[in-house]
Amino acid sequence: xxxxxxxxxxxxxxxxxxxxxxxxxxxxxxxxxxxxxxxxxxxxxxxxxxxxxxxxxxxxxxxxxxxxxxxxxxxxxxxxxxxxxxxxxxxxxxxxxxxxxxxxxxxxxxxxxxxxxxxxxxxxxxxxxxxxxxxxxxxxxxxxxxxxxxxxxxxxxxxxxxxxxxxxxxxxxxxxxxxxxxxxxxxxxxxxxxxxxxxxxxxxxxxxxxxxxxxxxxxxxxxxxxxxxxxxxxxxxxxxxxxxxxxxxxxxxxxxxxxxxxxxxxxxxxxxxxxxxxxxxxxxxxxxxxxxxxxxxxxxxxxxxxxxxxxxxx
Amino acid sequence: xxxxxxxxxxxxxxxxxxxxxxxxxxxxxxxxxxxxxxxxxxxxxxxxxxxxxxxxxxxxxxxxxxxxxxxxxxxxxxxxxxxxxxxxxxxxxxxxxxxxxxxxxxxxxxxxxxxxxxxxxxxxxxxxxxxxxxxxxxxxxxxxxxxxxxxxxxxxxxxxxxxxxxxxxxxxxxxxxxxxxxxxxxxxxxxxxxxxxxxxxxxxxxxxxxxxxxxxxxxxxxxxxxxxxxxxxxxxxxxxxxxxxxxxxxxxxxxxxxxxxxxxxxxxxxxxxxxxxxxxxxxxxxxxxxxxxxxxxxxxxxxxxxxxxxxxxxxxxxxxxxxxxxxxxxxxxxxxxxxxxxxxxxxxxxxxxxxxxxxxxxxxxxxxxxxxxxxxxxxxxxxxxxxxxxxxxxxxxxxxxxxxxxxxxxxxxxxxxxxxxxxxxxxxxxxxxxxxxxxxxxxxxxxxxxxxxxxxxxxxxxxxxxxxxxxxxxxxxxxxxxxxxx
Numbered sequence: 185x186x187x188x189x190x191x192x193x194x195x196x197x198x199x200x201x202x203x204x205x206x207x208x209x210x211x212x213x214x215x216x217x218x219x220x221x222x223x224x225x226x227x228x229x230x231x232x233x234x235x236x237x238x239x240x241x242x243x244x245x246x247x248x249x250x251x252x253x254x255x256x257x258x259x260x261x262x263x264x265x266x267x268x269x270x271x272x273x274x275x276x277x278x279x280x281x282x283x284x285x286x287x288x289x290x291x292x293x294x295x296x297x298x299x300x301x302x303x304x305x306x307x308x309x310x311x312x313x314x315x316x317x318x319x320x321x322x323x324x325x326x327x328x329x330x331x332x333x334x335x336x337x338x339x340x341x342x343x344x345x346x347x348x349x350x351x352x353x354x355x356x357x358x359x360x361x362x363x364x365x366x367x368x369x370x371x372x373x374x375x376x377x378x379x380x381x382x383x384x385x386x387x388x389x390x391x392x393x394x395x396x397x398x399x400x401x402x403x404x405x406x407x408x409x410x411x412x413x414x415x416x417x418x419x420x421x422x423x424x425x426x427x428x429x430x431x432x433x434x435x436x437x438x439x440x441x442x443x444x445x446x447x448x449x450x451x452x453x454x455x456x457x458x459x460x461x462x463x464x465x466x467x468x469x470x471x472x473x474x475x476x477x478x479x480x481x482x483x484x485x486x487x488x489x490x491x492x493x494x495x496x497x498x
Numbered sequence: 499x500x501x502x503x504x505x506x507x508x509x510x511x512x513x514x515x516x517x518x519x520x521x522x523x524x525x526x527x528x529x530x531x532x533x534x535x536x537x538x539x540x541x542x543x544x545x546x547x548x549x550x551x552x553x554x555x556x557x558x559x560x561x562x563x564x565x566x567x568x569x570x571x572x573x574x575x576x577x578x579x580x581x582x583x584x585x586x587x588x589x590x591x592x593x594x595x596x597x598x599x600x601x602x603x604x605x606x607x608x609x610x611x612x613x614x615x616x617x618x619x620x621x622x623x624x625x626x627x628x629x630x631x632x633x634x635x636x637x638x639x640x641x642x643x644x645x646x647x648x649x650x651x652x653x654x655x656x657x658x659x660x661x662x663x664x665x666x667x668x669x670x671x672x673x674x675x676x677x678x679x680x681x682x683x684x685x686x687x688x689x690x691x692x693x694x695x696x697x698x699x700x701x702x703x704x705x706x707x708x709x710x711x712x713x714x715x716x717x718x719x720x721x722x723x724x725x726x727x728x729x730x731x732x733x734x735x736x737x738x739x740x741x742x743x744x745x746x747x748x749x750x751x752x753x754x755x756x757x758x759x760x761x762x763x764x765x766x767x768x769x770x771x772x773x774x775x776x777x778x779x780x781x782x783x784x785x786x787x788x789x790x791x792x793x794x795x796x797x798x799x800x801x802x803x804x805x806x807x808x809x810x811x812x813x814x815x816x817x818x819x820x821x822x823x824x825x826x827x828x829x830x831x832x833x834x835x836x837x838x839x840x841x842x843x844x845x846x847x848x849x850x851x852x853x854x855x856x857x858x859x860x861x862x863x864x865x866x867x868x869x870x871x872x873x874x875x876x877x878x879x880x881x882x883x884x885x886x887x888x889x890x891x892x893x894x895x896x897x898x899x900x901x902x903x904x905x906x907x908x909x910x911x912x913x914x915x916x917x918x919x920x921x922x923x924x925x926x927x928x929x930x931x932x933x934x935x936x937x938x939x940x941x942x943x944x945x946x947x948x949x950x951x952x953x954x955x956x957x958x959x960x961x962x963x964x965x966x967x968x969x970x971x972x973x974x975x976x977x978x979x980x981x982x983x984x
Contacts (some may be wrong), residue, residue: 193677200879220831221535233538240510240540243549246509246602250546316744320766320956387825387865394752395823395960397544405546405573465866466825 198272200280204425204450205417209237209331212458219462241414247406252313255403260312264408266305267415274298275422277352281435281442284352291352292344295426296337299382301331302419306384306391306400309412313403321399325391327469328381331476332388336378338484342371343430345491356434365431367494370432370487374480376457379427383420386461390469424457425450506602510575513598514540516548518568518749521756521778521970523555524786528815529587530554532838537591543751545571550594551578555755558777568749575601675753731764733951739764746960748776752819754963756970757944759951766956769946777971785971787812788928792975794921795933803917805925810911811840812929813889813904816967820901821860823964824870832856846916853912857905868896873897874950885942888931890966897965932971938975940968 217224217233237369251257277284277291288294303325310322344350346368347358355364365372381388392399404412428434428449437444437449515534519527530552534541542548545568557565557580579594581587722977731741746759756778762770784792790805818833827886836853876886878894893903926932931939944965950962 216827216831217538218833219828236538236540239509242505242509243512243514245550246506246575248572250571270587316742316763324957335966377628389825390957393825393957394543395957397750398547401547402544403546409547462828463863463865464826465821465863465869467865468869470955470957471869 191436193280193283195274197275197285201272201275201418201421202414204421204454205414206237208421208454208458209417210234211455212461213237215462237417241449244406244410247408247409249408250278250403252315252403254314255311256314263305263306263308263310263312264319264404264412264415266301267412268307268418269415270301270305271415271418271422273301274419274426278422278425279352279356279429279434279446281444281446282353282356283442287351288352290350292340292350292355292430295352296340299419299423300329300333300383302384305415309404310391310400315403316397317396318400318402320396321391321393321402323395324393324399324469325384327473328388331469331473332381335374335476335480335484336381337373338481338488339371339378340430342368342484342488342491343375345488345495350497352429356429356436359433360436363431363433363436365433368431368487368491369496370483371491372427374484375427376424376453377422377480379420380457380461382423383388383416385416385420386457387464387467388472389466393466418441420457421450421454424453427453446494503603510549510595510599510602512537512539513549513577513595514547515544515550515552516542516545516568516749517552517564518571518984519755520553520555520557520561521776522781522783522785522974523755524969524971525584526554526581526587527755528582528838528841530581530591531834533587533591535835539752545569546573548572549576549598550591551576552591552594553578556582558779561776564749577601673922705922717769731769733764733767733769741769741816744956752822752964753960754968754970757968759947759959759963759964761951761956761959763956768951768954768956768959771951773944773947775944775970775973778970780974785969785975786971787815787930788933788972788975790921791926791928791933794923795926797923800921801918802921803915805921806911806914806917807840807843809929810908810915811837811882813908813911814840816929816964817860817901817904817908819967820897820961820964823960824866826863826866827902829856829860840912840915846912847916850912854909857909860905861902870901870961871896871898873954873958874900874965876900876946876950881946884946885935885937886931886936886939886946887942888927888929888939890943891931897961900965928972930967930972933972933975938972940972943968966968 211234213236214224214230214233217236223269224233250255274295277288277295279287306325307322310318310320310325312318343355343364346364347355349355349358358364377388380386386390390399392401396402401409401412427444428446432449432453433445435445437445440448505594506813517527517530519529519536534552539550545551549572551565551569551572565578568578575598577594579590581590729741730738733739742763744761744763747753747757748755756776758774758776760772760774761768783789787808790800790808794800794805795830814833814837818830818837821827821830832852833856836849836856839849856910874897875895876890876893878891881891881894889903889907890900893899926934928939931942933939937945947963947966949966950966951959954962
């Protein structure tokens with residue numbers, strides 16, 4: 185049973201998430217920079233490239249906001265703000281070592297509910313500006329949700345099944361010996377895919393795709409854009425980070441304290457996702473839907489069945 | 499310098515660039531792309547994300563409207579710079595960047611009631627640069643919102659988009675209310691709820707076109723905030739569905755310069771396509787990508803290596819666009835870097851390894867193939883019947899096959915880039931096909947576009963266009979009178 189976190193953890197959580205997001209985005213910027221302009225000439229240049237996300241944030245802060253005609257400003261703003269809010273709320277059940285801001289008995293359901301908020305967020309952000317392209321982007325995320333959500337649910341259900349509890353702390357405790365990733369590899373891989381899809385990032389960036397001039401973000405400028413795109417990085421960090429308690433043993437590990445293991449594992453998962461993203465184009469949902477429903481759903485169901493049989497016989 | 503000024507200055511140090519290319523300015527576009535990359539400035543995909551609008555080419559008077567519209571839909575501080583001549587890019591970007599930091603440090607009120615804005619063309623407009631200066635930081639709420647700071651050389655005054663009157667690198671500031679952008683304002687960039695009857699938002703060519711008389715019914719149906727409602731029409735299954743008109747181009751990124759497609763969408767299915775383009779003037783120089791062959795045809799001494807180099811660069815450019823559109827930025831930017839290195843005269847030994855690695859990476863990617871295979875099928879017999887001659891004919895297949903055909907030609911070509919033998923004067927096979935055919939190769943590609951796009955999903959439309967990548971500069975080729983019908 186994990187310890188209850190002190191109250192200040194609720195304040196630290198958003199800050200920690202933002203720091204993690206900036207570091208991840210910086211790593212991504214270094215990789216992009218070396219593809220675009222060749223490998224960095226030295227440490228200084230690499231450092232400069234790594235700070236690109238911060239400079240970008242500053243630039244967006246200086247930009248004036250803009251409005252479009254007959255925009256639904258209330259819903260549009262709501263959508264933009266919901267992205268980071270959903271990420272932070274989902275992060276509340278993320279155990280740091282063995283200690284989360286909150287560890288309710290339905291932590292996994294909470295996480296999933298917060299992540300479903302992102303559906304509303306992206307669609308609202310696309311709806312708000314009254315622009316065809318951003319609306320197309322918003323609807324693309326709904327299609328994406330239909331594709332990834334079912335396999336994703338089965339994947340996290342499998343982890344909960346293995347621990348016989350929906351409490352995140354129990355799931356971590358159940359992995360004291362063997363990580364779930366080892367005996368539920370299919371669920372783990374599907375979870376990583378849906379982590380990217382939830383954060384509508386990388387290969388699942390279709391809602392913000394270039395062919396729709398940015399899709400849901402097409403009309404966002406200034407602070408709106410910063411909150412939306414920054415929120416997306418937060419979501420990526422949180423969803424990637426949640427794979428650690430679910431499948432990678434949480435804070436369990438030799439020698440180092442629990443928080444260090446959480447940090448290391450989260451960093452490893454994020455590095456894998458950011459580096460792996462370079463090998464893939466954006467997946468068009470029309471195609472991914474086929475894979476998701478024809479292959480991933482049966483695969484995760486079989487995985488759940490296997491886990492259920494193991495649990496019943498233990 | 500106060501702290502706030504310093505922050506603003508630092509923030510605008512690396513502005514996000516939206517590059518818009520006019521027909522005939524391919525070389526300038528390449529220069530601008532290379533320079534932006536060298537400076538490490540981010541590239542924006544939409545006006546909302548951009549600080550700096552870089553117009554490559556000489557705007558015609560009728561371009562002013564859509565260029566203005568793009569600029570108006572950029573968030574403040576927004577600066578436009580027009581690059582008209584080769585070799586000016588560096589200077590122009592430098593100046594635009596200074597302008598931008600100045601404007602960021604002395605912002606003008608963006609919170610005023612924008613409806614009281616003087617429309618473009620009001621006489622008051624022209625006086626702005628004169629009675630305002632750097633001291634206007636407290637001008638919030640005043641009705642002269644975004645006048646430029648009094649700039650040296652009289653750059654401040656506003657001549658409504660005729661940027662070329664400033665010696666080719668005029669850094670403009672916004673023209674009118676930036677606080678409140680009509681979505682239709684950058685229809686030119688890519689459509690916003692551009693319903694029927696509003697086709698003329700894009701440019702004047704829409705007047706009197708078929709779109710206009712369809713528009714009447716809509717006005718009867720009422721407007722919301724000045725924008726007409728969508729109207730309905732039968733779809734392919736004879737269901738009455740909402741119909742939306744979305745123009746694509748001419749100011750899109752990763753888009754053939756000057757191309758305008760007017761799509762009729764029902765849901766996400768493209769029901770109709772009207773291919774249009776900006777006027778293409780036959781300039782003093784031949785189309786950039788066809789230059790070696792055309793020069794050889796005129797009896798000039800051109801080496802084979804030079805021609806092959808140009809062909810490879812053209813294909814890498816096209817492949818880069820397609821890959822960027824399908825969201826594989828990592829390879830797209832590599833293609834562009836290799837393109838620029840090739841054009842800059844890299845030797846085979848210097849570039850070959852990198853190039854082969856990139857080509858192989860694309861060829862090996864199963865996810866890419868899975869993602870785009872089956873789109874825009876153009877079998878060889880249909881292509882031949884339409885008059886297609888270039889790689890699009892040789893590919894004999896879909897978007898993916900055409901991409902691979904480009905890359906195969908690049909890989910083969912890179913072996914010969916140092917070939918110094920002269921190009922045969924009767925070799926007229928440019929990157930996009932036979933230059934001595936009855937129609938320029940890109941005109942043929944434009945002609946097959948509607949057939950490929952109709953019935954496709956919106957998400958595939960731009961991928962299909964990019965897989966043909968017509969080069970509108972070619973329409974100025976004098977082979978057929980009237981080929982450039984604009």
